Amino acid sequence: MSETSNGEVLRVEHLVKHFPIKRGTKASAGGKAVRAVDDVSFAISEGETLGLVGESGCGKTTTGRVVVRLTEETGGSIFVDGQDITSYNARQLKPVRRKMQIVFQDPFASLNPRRSVGFIVGAPLQIHGLYDDTGPDRVAQLLERVGLKGDDAERYPHEFSGGQRQRIGIARALALEPRLLILDEPVSALDVSIQASVINLLRKLQQDLGLAYLFISHDLSIVQHVSDRVAVMYLGKIVEIGTRHEILRTPTHPFTQALLAAVPNPDPTKRTNADRLVLTGDAPSPSDPPSGCRFRTRCWKAADVCAEEEPALIDRLDPGHAVACHFPETLEQMVSAPGRQSS
Numbered sequence: 573m574s575e576t577s578n579g580e581v582l583r584v585e586h587l588v589k590h591f592p593i594k595r596g597t598k599a600s601a602g603g604k605a606v607r608a609v610d611d612v613s614f615a616i617s618e619g620e621t622l623g624l625v626g627e628s629g630c631g632k633t634t635t636g637r638v639v640v641r642l643t644e645e646t647g648g649s650i651f652v653d654g655q656d657i658t659s660y661n662a663r664q665l666k667p668v669r670r671k672m673q674i675v676f677q678d679p680f681a682s683l684n685p686r687r688s689v690g691f692i693v694g695a696p697l698q699i700h701g702l703y704d705d706t707g708p709d710r711v712a713q714l715l716e717r718v719g720l721k722g723d724d725a726e727r728y729p730h731e732f733s734g735g736q737r738q739r740i741g742i743a744r745a746l747a748l749e750p751r752l753l754i755l756d757e758p759v760s761a762l763d764v765s766i767q768a769s770v771i772n773l774l775r776k777l778q779q780d781l782g783l784a785y786l787f788i789s790h791d792l793s794i795v796q797h798v799s800d801r802v803a804v805m806y807l808g809k810i811v812e813i814g815t816r817h818e819i820l821r822t823p824t825h826p827f828t829q830a831l832l833a834a835v836p837n838p839d840p841t842k843r844t845n846a847d848r849l850v851l852t853g854d855a856p857s858p859s860d861p862p863s864g865c866r867f868r869t870r871c872w873k874a875a876d877v878c879a880e881e882e883p884a885l886i887d888r889l890d891p892g893h894a895v896a897c898h899f900p901e902t903l904e905q906m907v908s909a910p911g912r913q914s915s
Contacts (some may be wrong), residue, residue, distance in 0.1 A: 690725030
């Protein structure tokens with residue numbers, strides 16, 4: 573693939589990550605593995621936010637870590653600015669890492685408590701040989717860009733609140749002027765009162781810098797506020813992907829409909845048919861997923877074909893709105909069909 577011309581920053585094709593199950597120091601007999609990510613594809617363009625949402629353990633974080641090559645993939649391809657970086661070694665990856673950075677979930681664990689904030693934010697510049705006489709000024713500018721003070725560089729992480737620590741992590745991610753940020757649950761560890769301010773900061777940075785975001789979250793209510801497109805992940809696979817409007821207004825996969833039902837809506841006049849759906853049971857083990865459709869063991873529409881044939885992720889009802897389901901229906905279609913109920 574050559575350099576993209578449509579502003580596409582990242583493209584992931586058929587990404588796979590399996591973790592071999594070990595007993596002691598040896599892999600288990602039969603080659604069993606945890607299928608954390610199993611044939612995932614998506615693309616993100618400049619200035620765009622793709623929200624990746626799903627239950628805990630569905631493979632969201634692993635996907636983000638594989639994209640930035642913190643974890644090696646088992647299969648598939650990763651293209652950054654049109655370049656396939658899948659087989660790059662550490663030396664080849666170094667310049668690519670300037671284009672994509674990650675912000676971790678826990679702002680308390682992701683910052684070295686023994687280092688000053690100035691050292692932490694300036695570390696990427698040091699690693700890439702860009703920290704010269706102007707380094708302290710650049711660090712101060714980065715801190716100010718995320719809403720902190722330049723002289724905060726002399727302080728240590730324990731002197732800051734959780735929201736401020738996450739801002740420090742964002743400043744560190746911006747140090748190399750990347751084009752893509754992987755945001756791994758960036759506000760889930762923060763108080764609700766602080767979440768909005770961090771999300772507003774991320775929006776402003778995107779507008780000012782044209783950043784592309786992969787926003788990973790288990791909370792669809794947050795994803796719907798920050799994303800241009802949304803990909804819903806279940807047990808290692810994307811089961812539905814479309815624009816924010818399509819996912820929120822016309823969810824088609826049963827799992828997406830159940831996720832929406834779990835979002836609290838205190839206004840009874842704005843409750844929809846989705847509010848009557850209740851998802852029961854736990855997700856199957858990713859080391860032994862069900863045959864056919866992986867959601868069938870919890871799906872109220874499951875039929876014999878669901879166990880026999882895995883549904884492809886394709887446009888089924890609307891162009892550009894892909895869903896992996898043998899019986900795709902909007903909520904309106906489902907409740908209006910004779911003899912069908914949504915609960």
